[in-house]
Amino acid sequence: MDIQRIVLKKNIVVLGAGFGGIACVLRLEKLMRKYPAIRKTYNLVLVDKRNYHLYTPTLYDVATTAADDASSVSIKKAVATPTEEILERKNIQFVQGHILGTDIKEKKVLLDDAPALPYEYLVFALGSEAAHFNIPGIKEHAISLKWLDDAIHIRSTIRRKYEEKAEQGELAIVVGGGGPTGVEFSAELSGYIKELNLKFKKAVKLIVTIVEGSPTILPGFDLWTVTKAHKRLTALGIHLKTGCMVSRADDKAVFVKPSPDAAEEGIPYDSFIWSGGVQAVNVLSNGGVSVEKRGRMETDSYMTCISPDKHLDIAKNIFAIGDNACFYDPETHRPVAATARLAIEQGKVAAQNIFRDLLGKPRKAFTFWHYPYVIPLGGKYALAKIGPVHLEGLLAWAFHEFVELYYLWSITNDNWKALARWWRGLEIFSKND
Numbered sequence: 001m002d003i004q005r006i007v008l009k010k011n012i013v014v015l016g017a018g019f020g021g022i023a024c025v026l027r028l029e030k031l032m033r034k035y036p037a038i039r040k041t042y043n044l045v046l047v048d049k050r051n052y053h054l055y056t057p058t059l060y061d062v063a064t065t066a067a068d069d070a071s072s073v074s075i076k077k078a079v080a081t082p083t084e085e086i087l088e089r090k091n092i093q094f095v096q097g098h099i100l101g102t103d104i105k106e107k108k109v110l111l112d113d114a115p116a117l118p119y120e121y122l123v124f125a126l127g128s129e130a131a132h133f134n135i136p137g138i139k140e141h142a143i144s145l146k147w148l149d150d151a152i153h154i155r156s157t158i159r160r161k162y163e164e165k166a167e168q169g170e171l172a173i174v175v176g177g178g179g180p181t182g183v184e185f186s187a188e189l190s191g192y193i194k195e196l197n198l199k200f201k202k203a204v205k206l207i208v209t210i211v212e213g214s215p216t217i218l219p220g221f222d223l224w225t226v227t228k229a230h231k232r233l234t235a236l237g238i239h240l241k242t243g244c245m246v247s248r249a250d251d252k253a254v255f256v257k258p259s260p261d262a263a264e265e266g267i268p269y270d271s272f273i274w275s276g277g278v279q280a281v282n283v284l285s286n287g288g289v290s291v292e293k294r295g296r297m298e299t300d301s302y303m304t305c306i307s308p309d310k311h312l313d314i315a316k317n318i319f320a321i322g323d324n325a326c327f328y329d330p331e332t333h334r335p336v337a338a339t340a341r342l343a344i345e346q347g348k349v350a351a352q353n354i355f356r357d358l359l360g361k362p363r364k365a366f367t368f369w370h371y372p373y374v375i376p377l378g379g380k381y382a383l384a385k386i387g388p389v390h391l392e393g394l395l396a397w398a399f400h401e402f403v404e405l406y407y408l409w410s411i412t413n414d415n416w417k418a419l420a421r422w423w424r425g426l427e428i429f430s431k432n433d
Contacts, residue, residue: 009040009041009042009043010041010042010043010120011042011043011045011117011118011119011120011121012028012042012043012044012045012119012120012121012123012354013045013047013109013117013119013121013122013123014028014044014045014046014047014123014125015047015048015099015109015122015123015124015125015126016047016048016124016125016126016127016324017046017048017050017052017053017083017125018053018054018056018125018126018127018322018323018343019056019322019340019343019344019347020125020321020322020324020343020344020346020347021046021048021123021125021126021321021322021347022046022053022086022347022411023343023344023345023347023348023351024123024125024321024347024348024350024351025044025046025087025090025092025351026086026090026411027347027348027351027352028044028351028354028355029044029090029091029092031351031352031355032044032091032355032358033091035358035359038358039091042120042358043093044091044092044093045092045093045094045095045117045119046083046087046092046093046094046095047094047095047096047097047099047109047111047117048083048094048096049096049097049098049099050083050096051082051083051084051094051096052076052080052081052082052083053080053081053082053083053086053411054079054080054147054148055079055080055081055404055407055408056147056340057340057404058078058079058404058425058429059079059145059146059147059148059150059151059181060145060151060181060184060185060188060376061188061425061428061429062075062079062148062151062152062155063145063150063151063152063154063155063158063185063188064155064158064185064188064189064191064192064432065155065192065428065429065431065432066155066159066192066195066196066199066431067155067156067159068199069428069431070428072152074424074428075148075152075428076148077421077424078421078424078425078428078429079148079425080148081408081411081412081418081421083096085412085413085414085417086411086412088412088413088414089413095111095114095117097111097112097113097114098111098112098113099111099112099126099283100112100283101283102122102283103116104289104314104315104318105314106118107119107120107122109122120317121317121318121319121354121357122317122318122319123318123319123320123321123347123350123354124297124305124318124319124320124321124324124325125320125321125322125324125343125347126280126281126283126323126324127281127322127323127324128146128278128279128280128281128323128324128338129146129278129279129280129281129282130144130146130274130277130278130279131276131277131278131279131294132274133276133277135246135247135248135249136248136249137248137249137250138176138246138249138274138276140249141249141250141251141272142176142249142272142273142274143157143271143272143273143274144273144274144275145181145185145273145274145275146278154271154273157271158171158173158189158192158271159196161270161271162193162196162204163200165202165204167202167203167204168202168203168204168205169204169205170204170205170206170207171193171204171205171206171207171270172207172209172267172268172269172270172271173186173189173206173207173208173209173269173270173271173272173273174208174209174211174254174267174269174271174272174273175208175209175210175211175273175275176211176246176254176272176273176274176275176276177210177211177212177274177275177276177277178210178211178212178214178216178217178218178219178240178242179212179217179218179219179275180218180375181275182210182212182217182273182275182276183210183217183218183229183233183375183377184375184376184377185273185275186208186210186233186236186238187232187233187236187238187376187377187378187381188376188378188432189206189208190206190208190236190237190238190378191378191379191432191433192432193206194432195431195432206237207239208237208238208239209238209239209240209241209267209269210233210238210239210240210241211241211244211245211246211254211256211267212240212241212242212243212244213243213244213245213246213276214242214243215242215243216230216242217229217230217233217240217242218375220337221373221375222385224385224390225375225383225385225390228383228392229375229377229383232377232378232381232383233377236378241256241267243258244256244257244258244265245257245258245260246276247264248264249272252268252269253266253267253268253269254266254267254269254272255267278294278323278338279294279295279296280294280295280296280297280323280324281295281324282295289305289306289307289308289315289318289320290305290306290307290308291326292326292335294326296320296323296324296325296326296335297320297324297325297326298326299319299320299325299326299327301365301366302319302349302353302363302364302365302366303319303320303321303325303327303346303349303350303353303366304316304318304319304353304363305318305319305320317357319350319353319354321343321346321347321349321350322338322342322343322346322347323338323343325338325346327346327366327368329368330368336368339371339373341371341372341373342368342371345366345369345371346366349364349366352364372384372385372386372387373385374396374399374400374403376397376400379397379432379433380393380394380397380430380433381393381394381396381397382396382397382399382400383396384396384399384400386399401422401426404422404425405418405419405422408421408422
């Protein structure tokens with residue numbers, strides 16, 4: 001898109017085409033559609049460095065799918081929806097470019113290979129990146145599972161390590177982090193190695209160790225979910241080292257400690273996968289608004305960013321959602337864990353508040369709910385919580401698949417394309433089951 005044409009109007013700019021960013025632009029476009037005067041005055045602009053929207057809950061599947069079953073191109077078609085397809089027949093401008101930062105005083109977004117993009121309203125929805133917490137060796141020796149390229153890298157690395165093993169050798173995988181990403185990947189990995197053993201007529205033994213600093217895996221989840229997940233992972237032969245922190249890593253082992261003063265224990269590995277935490281992307285550090293220790297922007301209940309100087313209102317038209325926002329639970333007064341569902345709901349609230357501004361109406365506060373969740377744990381087994389109801393096994397797995405299909409339907413104009421994308425993924429990723 002030609003930025004010179006965009007600057008002829010006032011701009012509402014959304015940075016990032018993840019769950020929150022897509023939800024925000026689609027909701028705002030729908031609200032603006034019935035008001036020609038607003039559409040005549042304002043552009044709605046989406047900016048992202050990639051030209052597709054990634055359904056990140058499937059990354060653990062990507063990382064454990066044999067290259068013989070699906071090429072990288074086939075997998076991308078199953079998990080990535082082209083931005084052009086999402087914005088088809090929508091009054092939304094798309095700018096593909098690398099975001100260098102923002103100039104709040106001049107109200108501009110700074111891009112790598114394009115002129116600065118001016119804005120009247122700005123929404124930060126740039127997602128997050130892996131946090132290594134300055135632990136020696138993690139950045140050099142671990143592979144993070146955060147993006148599509150990471151998942152492809154992991155599957156090729158594990159396949160290469162597997163092929164190097166003798167017929168009855170052992171393949172050791174250490175997973176740093178026992179949150180949803182770590183446990184989902186670990187559980188699915190068992191099926192992947194079983195498939196490889198059948199294909200190559202080997203009996204390679206898989207040894208997976210999850211290291212988690214909290215007393216249990218899945219910290220923050222309810223006791224039922226933690227207990228069931230622990231039982232499932234143990235049944236799959238996965239070793240759980242909870243209450244242990246990774247102290248360092250080298251090219252042969254991950255070293256852990258139960259406490260800072262305790263002796264180190266080394267865990268040998270063939271591959272070290274890191275899912276131990278995330279932090280806000282670096283571009284937020286020069287955003288000119290208040291940020292907390294992990295680089296997330298502090299927001300009020302309207303998802304509006306907070307100015308470092310509370311006597312100034314330079315941030316009143318700047319919003320942050322999802323991984324970019326540090327939003328506090330009104331009950332616990334602790335930061336709320338960022339999830340896809342939370343980002344979607346916050347994106348909708350940001351859109352509604354921008355629209356209410358344009359109409360001269362007061363903003364509405366974001367109301368936090370404990371949203372439903374699903375945790376797939378290998379094969380056609382999952383755990384789900386929907387309000388007070390818990391689901392386990394095949395029924396929870398079916399709910400997980402329905403959630404994905406419903407989401408793909410919600411962001412595209414063509415239900416058949418969404419159905420085809422979902423079915424393609426189901427065919428590819430169920431081969432380990």
